[in-house]
Amino acid sequence: DAGVTQSPTHLIKTRGQQVTLRCSPKSGHDTVSWYQQALGQGPQFIFQYYEEEERQRGNFPDRFSGHQFPNYSSELNVNALLLGDSALYLCASSLTGSTGELFFGEGSRLTVL
């Protein structure tokens, strides 16, 4: 049973560029949440998707956007990258109606130069 998979694992961008991160949820899960984890910090909630719509959003600017596909996989897009966007981006999946624990991928490490 495949767990949550994320790609790419590492990437380097320069300020002003755009990035797309991808996530495939654990088999049978229909909800995807994205988190940003800066170095030495806890994960910060970005947004949550299910039924292909954004359902909840954290305190992140509109430069952060996402998408969920019919197969439940998801993308996180960040435009106009800033140095402060450097972080580990974590995707987590869960099953709607479950008691809510999240299953995390290994993350995508983004470095903005």
Place this chain on the structure above:
Amino acid sequence: AQSVAQPEDQVNVAEGNPLTVKCTYSVSGNPYLFWYVQYPNRGLQFLLKYITGDNLVKGSYGFEAEFNKSQTSFHLKKPSALVSDSALYFCAVREGARRDDKIIFGKGTRLHILP
């Protein structure tokens, strides 16, 4: 809005001794509480959760946590620490059971088990 506080940045414990990692929370409704562990350059792994029922919940790797409603706390415990328990631990809270309720994490506590 819900919130989670982990008052200790780091906890040092000698191997074989009991350990406690503290967590307090704030929610407007009934809390769903979680503990996760993170090893270097890895994602988070689920350890245990409290939804309802017995205030002492048991989880993976011999960890347990005690829910205290009056103190709004959910401390992580283990009777005998192992060096391999050294990692970053996160407490998290979900405000309820609605399908769009988000899970919020604390800033983390680094657990260092001394050989």
